[in-house]
Amino acid sequence: MDNLTRVAKVTYKRWKNPDEGGDAAFAGLSDDEVQGTDSEICTVASSSMDSGDRPNSAKSNNTTTEETGTFTVDDALEAIGFGVFQWKISLITGLAWVADAMEMMILSILGPELHCDWSLPSYQVALITSVVFIGMGFGSPVWGNVSDKYGRKVGLTVCMCWTLYYGILSAFAPIYGWLLVLRGFVGFGIGGAPQSVTLYTEFLPVKARGICIVLIGAFWAIGAVFEVLLALWVMPTLGWRWLLGLSALPMAVFVCFCFWLPESPRFDVLAGRREKAMATLVRIAKDNGKAMPQGTLTIYKQTNRGQLKDLFSPQYWKTTLLLWFLWFANAFSYYGIVLLTTELFQAGDLCAETQGAKIEPRCSLECKYLSSDDYKDLLWTTLAEFPGLLVILLAIDYMGRKKSMALCFFMFSLCILPLFACIGRIALTIFIFICRAFISGGYQVVFVYTPEVYPTETRALAMGTSSAIARIGALITPFVAQVLLRRSVYVTLGVYCACGLVAGIASLLLPIETLGRGLQESSLAQEVEHPASAPPSQSYGTTQSTEQR
Numbered sequence: 001m002d003n004l005t006r007v008a009k010v011t012y013k014r015w016k017n018p019d020e021g022g023d024a025a026f027a028g029l030s031d032d033e034v035q036g037t038d039s040e041i042c043t044v045a046s047s048s049m050d051s052g053d054r055p056n057s058a059k060s061n062n063t064t065t066e067e068t069g070t071f072t073v074d075d076a077l078e079a080i081g082f083g084v085f086q087w088k089i090s091l092i093t094g095l096a097w098v099a100d101a102m103e104m105m106i107l108s109i110l111g112p113e114l115h116c117d118w119s120l121p122s123y124q125v126a127l128i129t130s131v132v133f134i135g136m137g138f139g140s141p142v143w144g145n146v147s148d149k150y151g152r153k154v155g156l157t158v159c160m161c162w163t164l165y166y167g168i169l170s171a172f173a174p175i176y177g178w179l180l181v182l183r184g185f186v187g188f189g190i191g192g193a194p195q196s197v198t199l200y201t202e203f204l205p206v207k208a209r210g211i212c213i214v215l216i217g218a219f220w221a222i223g224a225v226f227e228v229l230l231a232l233w234v235m236p237t238l239g240w241r242w243l244l245g246l247s248a249l250p251m252a253v254f255v256c257f258c259f260w261l262p263e264s265p266r267f268d269v270l271a272g273r274r275e276k277a278m279a280t281l282v283r284i285a286k287d288n289g290k291a292m293p294q295g296t297l298t299i300y301k302q303t304n305r306g307q308l309k310d311l312f313s314p315q316y317w318k319t320t321l322l323l324w325f326l327w328f329a330n331a332f333s334y335y336g337i338v339l340l341t342t343e344l345f346q347a348g349d350l351c352a353e354t355q356g357a358k359i360e361p362r363c364s365l366e367c368k369y370l371s372s373d374d375y376k377d378l379l380w381t382t383l384a385e386f387p388g389l390l391v392i393l394l395a396i397d398y399m400g401r402k403k404s405m406a407l408c409f410f411m412f413s414l415c416i417l418p419l420f421a422c423i424g425r426i427a428l429t430i431f432i433f434i435c436r437a438f439i440s441g442g443y444q445v446v447f448v449y450t451p452e453v454y455p456t457e458t459r460a461l462a463m464g465t466s467s468a469i470a471r472i473g474a475l476i477t478p479f480v481a482q483v484l485l486r487r488s489v490y491v492t493l494g495v496y497c498a499c500g501l502v503a504g505i506a507s508l509l510l511p512i513e514t515l516g517r518g519l520q521e522s523s524l525a526q527e528v529e530h531p532a533s534a535p536p537s538q539s540y541g542t543t544q545s546t547e548q549r
Contacts, residue, residue: 077203079291097196136188159195168245214396318511319511324466388436
């Protein structure tokens with residue numbers, strides 16, 4: 001079979017078309033099997049698919065529409081373009097990231113307070129952070145599977161309601177054990193937050209996709225900064241319970257807006273919900289003041305969605321393994337540099353520590369509340385997220401996704417090297433600032449690349465499993481940045497430097513560059529089944545179904 005064009009055996013239903021007259025045109029059956037009257041017709045769309053790649057340029061899309069009279073969701077979104085609808089969904093999706101960042105940032109603030117208020121030893125304080133990451137590790141693939149089977153909107157709404165509920169309950173935890181359990185449930189819910197990127201991606205035209213997803217990362221930085229400012233205001237007077245409760249407010253606002261969110265038309269197409277997909281596209285066109293393309297909408301119906309084995313199909317197994325490592329390396333390095341910041345700053349004489357290559361452990365019951373200066377230092381390091389976003393905004397659509405990721409990892413490793421030397425506090429702050437800027441930029445690129453490279457049938461699951469792998473990196477990194485650091489500063493820095501170098505090489509080895517590439521609906525050959533034609537009043541045309549059995 002030719003790799004460029006695959007001819008599939010198709011089945012179809014005939015229907016009467018009052019607009020057509022004369023001799024019937026038939027396709028899909030042999031001449032002896034053709035039956036019907038002059039008013040019965042059917043149209044079969046040719047489906048050309050190879051290794052998950054499908055022509056997606058504006059030229060090929062226009063050719064498809066003009067020559068066959070059909071269009072896909074990609075064609076419709078390209079014709080409609082970026083407009084008012086995308087601005088609305090950008091703000092709503094960004095609100096989800098603000099809420100997510102606040103729930104994560106609170107971990108670095110909650111620990112010292114509970115350490116003093118409940119007289120907790122260090123390992124119990126660390127366990128509060130660990131259970132959140134463990135919950136995220138279990139929750140991420142679950143929410144990904146839910147989103148692939150039941151819809152992006154359903155998965156995102158349920159996971160955010162879950163997080164809101166247990167986040168508020170955490171503020172009323174009477175004892176340490178209850179807080180541990182409730183924060184674990186919060187982590188399970190936060191594991192579904194990346195599905196907001198999946199939903200957002202599927203509404204964007206190709207040219208705007210990279211920049212828009214990176215800009216969504218700015219909302220994460222805003223959420224982190226807002227959490228620090230909220231803590232600076234709340235903690236000295238009201239305490240950590242009020243901080244937990246107030247931190248859930250952005251999540252509550254997002255849950256209210258979830259009812260406005262439409263389901264992804266790409267998911268509806270794959271689920272065979274032709275009317276809903278068309279209604280959503282018409283809604284987007286109306287908001288943007290643009291016209292829908294003429295022709296029939298092709299529906300790729302596939303019932304077996306969200307299966308883990310699809311991530312390891314011949315065309316995706318290498319991408320999956322490399323991406324999982326990149327997610328691991330991103331989380332390992334990102335949270336590592338965050339932890340290293342406070343550890344190195346609190347080490348005292350930095351030159352003596354690097355020369356002796358050892359940091360003495362502190363007493364596990366030593367109690368020290370965060371001061372206003374601590375919050376200000378935390379705020380400054382958090383602001384490093386914004387320069388990282390700026391670098392990626394300039395590079396992602398110029399260099400491509402793979403090279404942008406590699407750049408971030410290599411620069412991260414390069415800026416780790418000066419930390420091996422005896423440098424002052426100001427220089428240390430500058431290099432750590434740059435390290436965090438580049439590794440946060442790398443995180444944004446992998447968030448762009450992952451939903452772009454996988455087809456709709458497995459996109460949410462791919463995001464979920466990748467996020468779960470990232471949590472493993474987040475779980476391991478405290479043992480390096482806090483435990484190993486006390487034995488050897490050089491070995492600790494060497495681990496992070498080597499991780500960045502290997503991740504940079506892995507980025508370049510990714511088999512697919514997604515810059516300018518349309519989102520794929522399915523990686524499998526399709527069988528075609530046609531629905532009844534749309535009413536004549538629908539000027540945008542009829543809906544054509546391509547069903548995977």
